[in-house]
Amino acid sequence: MEVVVVPTPEDAAPIVADAYSKLLAAKPKAVLGLATGSTPLGVYAELIRRHKEEGLSFAGCSSYNLDEYVGLPAGHPEGYLTFIKREFTDQVDFDPDDVHGPDGLADDLMKAASDYDQAIKDAGGIDIQILGIGGDGHLAFNMPMSSLSSRTRLKTLTSKTRSDNARFFDGDVEAVPKMCLTQGLGTIMEARHAIMLGFGKNKAQAVAECVEGALSSRWPASILQLHPHATVVVDEDAASQLRFTGYYIDTFKGKPDWQGI
Ligand code: F6R
Numbered sequence: 001m002e003v004v005v006v007p008t009p010e011d012a013a014p015i016v017a018d019a020y021s022k023l024l025a026a027k028p029k030a031v032l033g034l035a036t037g038s039t040p041l042g043v044y045a046e047l048i049r050r051h052k053e054e055g056l057s058f059a060g061c062s063s064y065n066l067d068e069y070v071g072l073p074a075g076h077p078e079g080y081l082t083f084i085k086r087e088f089t090d091q092v093d094f095d096p097d098d099v100h101g102p103d104g105l106a107d108d109l110m111k112a113a114s115d116y117d118q119a120i121k122d123a124g125g126i127d128i129q130i131l132g133i134g135g136d137g138h139l140a141f142n143m144p145m146s147s148l149s150s151r152t153r154l155k156t157l158t159s160k161t162r163s164d165n166a167r168f169f170d171g172d173v174e175a176v177p178k179m180c181l182t183q184g185l186g187t188i189m190e191a192r193h194a195i196m197l198g199f200g201k202n203k204a205q206a207v208a209e210c211v212e213g214a215l216s217s218r219w220p221a222s223i224l225q226l227h228p229h230a231t232v233v234v235d236e237d238a239a240s241q242l243r244f245t246g247y248y249i250d251t252f253k254g255k256p257d258w259q260g261i
Contacts (some may be wrong), residue, residue, distance in 0.1 A: 005254050019260055032128055033191050040131075040167050063089060067182035071179070103116075131188070139220045142182060143158050153185050162178070196232045
């Protein structure tokens, strides 16, 4: 696991966007795993800028969201498929038909979940999976004590995640759905490159536990310790409880330019 510590979230965006530019140059029909929430928005903004100003193209790509609330009406502004189209894919040249998310309105949610895992496999697997860590260490909507080898499935959100996400629902925690479909930790681990972002003091404990603590379902993002190509990009606030920050900074500074993350 590579840990990149940057002064601010704004400093993370070009470093992560470079990984996409490199991927798309080598593989224009890349498969992108996309996260919602506030954490990746700076990266999406930088990708949109590169599209508009530098011609970075997503025309041949397909994307798969990490998760979706169950039961939100189609087109609800906080539905994750709606969110990702609004915040990212509709602002670049992604074909809307190639933008996917789990179907939180399916009659048979269990089948929708396993179909989603299969669709990712059929697409050839995810090239870059972007992730935001939750304050309790959750990854996608794999809450603490999620199976470390789980597949896409139905989950119940914790009250902490519902209250964290109430800010997207005018502060009304009751408006936040109780259930979701989420890629499993085993599904996420199949992505060829996993990039996890964490910003702010409220992520500091989770980052420290998941990066330097023991592998444990109590801290679901700790599963990335087993990933052959995982990059954790954190700002100084989120890094504030890490113990090996000096090593991470020196290592990143010493990398040859061509290597990237
Ligand atoms: C989003 C997702 C969640 C968020 C996490 C952090 O698709 O799966 O795991 O990444 O809850 O949320 P923010 O970025 O809003 O702090």
